[in-house]
Amino acid sequence: MELRLYDTLSRDKRVFAPIDPANVRMYVCGPTVYDFAHIGNARPVIVFDVLFRLLRHIYGESHVKYVRNITDVDDKINARAAERGIDIRELTEETYNNFKTDVAALGCLPPTVEPRATEHIEEMKAIIERLIASGHAYVAEDNVLFNVPSMTDYGQLSKRPMDEMIAGARVEVAPYKKDAQDFVLWKPSKAGEPGWPSPGGIKTPGRPGWHIECSAMSWKHLGETFDIHGGGIDLVFPHHENEIAQSRCAFHTKVMANTWMHNGFLQVEGEKMSKSLGNFITIRDVLKDWPGEVARFNMLKTHYRQPIDWTVKGLEGAEKTLKHWHEVTEGESSEFVSSSVLGALADDLNTPKAIAEIHALSGMAKTGDVDARIALGGTLQFLGFIRAPRIELIGEDYVGIDPASIQLLIEARSAARVKKDWKESDRIRDELAAMGVVLKDSKEGTTWEIAR
Numbered sequence: 370m371e372l373r374l375y376d377t378l379s380r381d382k383r384v385f386a387p388i389d390p391a392n393v394r395m396y397v398c399g400p401t402v403y404d405f406a407h408i409g410n411a412r413p414v415i416v417f418d419v420l421f422r423l424l425r426h427i428y429g430e431s432h433v434k435y436v437r438n439i440t441d442v443d444d445k446i447n448a449r450a451a452e453r454g455i456d457i458r459e460l461t462e463e464t465y466n467n468f469k470t471d472v473a474a475l476g477c478l479p480p481t482v483e484p485r486a487t488e489h490i491e492e493m494k495a496i497i498e499r500l501i502a503s504g505h506a507y508v509a510e511d512n513v514l515f516n517v518p519s520m521t522d523y524g525q526l527s528k529r530p531m532d533e534m535i536a537g538a539r540v541e542v543a544p545y546k547k548d549a550q551d552f553v554l555w556k557p558s559k560a561g562e563p564g565w566p567s568p569g570g571i572k573t574p575g576r577p578g579w580h581i582e583c584s585a586m587s588w589k590h591l592g593e594t595f596d597i598h599g600g601g602i603d604l605v606f607p608h609h610e611n612e613i614a615q616s617r618c619a620f621h622t623k624v625m626a627n628t629w630m631h632n633g634f635l636q637v638e639g640e641k642m643s644k645s646l647g648n649f650i651t652i653r654d655v656l657k658d659w660p661g662e663v664a665r666f667n668m669l670k671t672h673y674r675q676p677i678d679w680t681v682k683g684l685e686g687a688e689k690t691l692k693h694w695h696e697v698t699e700g701e702s703s704e705f706v707s708s709s710v711l712g713a714l715a716d717d718l719n720t721p722k723a724i725a726e727i728h729a730l731s732g733m734a735k736t737g738d739v740d741a742r743i744a745l746g747g748t749l750q751f752l753g754f755i756r757a758p759r760i761e762l763i764g765e766d767y768v769g770i771d772p773a774s775i776q777l778l779i780e781a782r783s784a785a786r787v788k789k790d791w792k793e794s795d796r797i798r799d800e801l802a803a804m805g806v807v808l809k810d811s812k813e814g815t816t817w818e819i820a821r
């Protein structure tokens with residue numbers, strides 16, 4: 370199957386050809402863990418989960434490596450931990466666990482690796498030392514700065530005029546900077562802030578800038594050059610532009626990633642989501658009112674590059690459609706994925722088209738076409754639309770249950786049932802029972818609840 374993806378760097382939809390089809394590598398910028406993720410943050414997670422599933426389908430599950438980082442060192446984290454009077458590690462751990470629970474409930478598979486910034490300080494320092502040695506970075510007042518004019522082709526991703534870039538970067542104007550555009554690779558830690566021994570011969574402890582984290586983690590887990598780099602459109606500049614500058618100058622490469630993908634922004638009921646407007650919604654808020662698969666479907670109704678308007682009306686429609694499809698499948702599942710749906714996804718993740726194809730499939734299944742019914746079940750499962758991980762919410766939080774592992778177990782059990790491996794499917798049911806999770810199989814699929 371030919372996969373075509375839109376590449377922000379070339380501004381073109383191109384045929385995707387991995388560097389090594391036996392090791393297809395994708396990096397997506399993950400959350401800064403200081404509070405519950407909002408529904409806008411869920412967009413890249415869901416979009417790149419669909420791409421991950423598609424790549425696994427095309428190249429084989431063990432041939433795709435998906436890295437999504439966790440930013441666990443940041444000003445917002447320091448401030449929040451101080452505000453709550455808790456340890457930084459306690460805050461980042463709690464927030465990361467909530468994030469994991471939320472995105473699993475949205476039907477997202479865990480990435481292959483979820484590296485933490487604080488566990489890659491050595492790699493960051495190694496890149497910084499290389500940049501200093503090659504004249505791309507310099508030390509000034511205990512900071513290390515990347516010297517933008519040292520890279521002759523800086524700015525290719527965002528293609529902005531220089532003056533706009535300077536304004537857009539909103540980088541601190543500091544007297545010690547050689548150039549207004551120069552950005553921070555490393556900065557001194559103030560009292561009470563996390564700090565590590567500094568690179569560049571700096572005597573006082575310091576901490577990394579945000580951009581260097583992703584250069585270090587992608588290098589460690591995917592190498593100097595890899596296939597796909599993704600994130601929200603707001604990250605094109607300065608974050609991704611600066612990641613490119615750091616990685617390419619440190620490793621003397623022509624590209625950091627061959628394909629750059631960016632999802633459009635999400636707004637709520639026609640307005641920009643913001644705390645001051647009172648329309649700020651977390652993923653957890655959504656999951657209290659809607660099954661995860663409904664939220665997932667609502668996100669995928671719009672093509673990932675378009676802006677999306679998140680509305681209750683949209684969620685209601687999504688719920689109706691999914692309920693209907695699940696009824697039509699009569700609980701049937703399979704490993705078969707509709708080729709017309711795959712074809713739509715292979716065209717730059719055209720999910721609205723894929724959904725139209727599922728409607729057509731469902732129409733055929735309703736007329737008694739058994740093959741269509743089986744394909745419908747398999748396709749819904751492939752896309753992560755499964756009723757199983759309906760989160761039972763009790764009070765403010767999930768009760769000691771990790772929906773991520775439940776989802777994986779239920780998917781494994783479905784796969785065993787498709788293969789008629791009843792021994793394995795019974796074993797998984799027992800394993801879930803031991804966790805206090807009861808499964809209910811019905812015509813519409815499998816649901817789960819917590820045993821009381």
Ligand code: AMP
Nearest residue numbers: 400401409410412413600601633634635
């Ligand atoms: P942040 O935690 O703000 O760094 O964002 C994490 C990810 O969510 C990044 O890929 C952002 O581009 C993305 N993101 C943040 N806000 C939105 C939004 N309103 N719509 C879509 N994506 C967003």
Ligand code: ZN
Nearest residue numbers: 398399583608
């Ligand atoms: Zn990043």
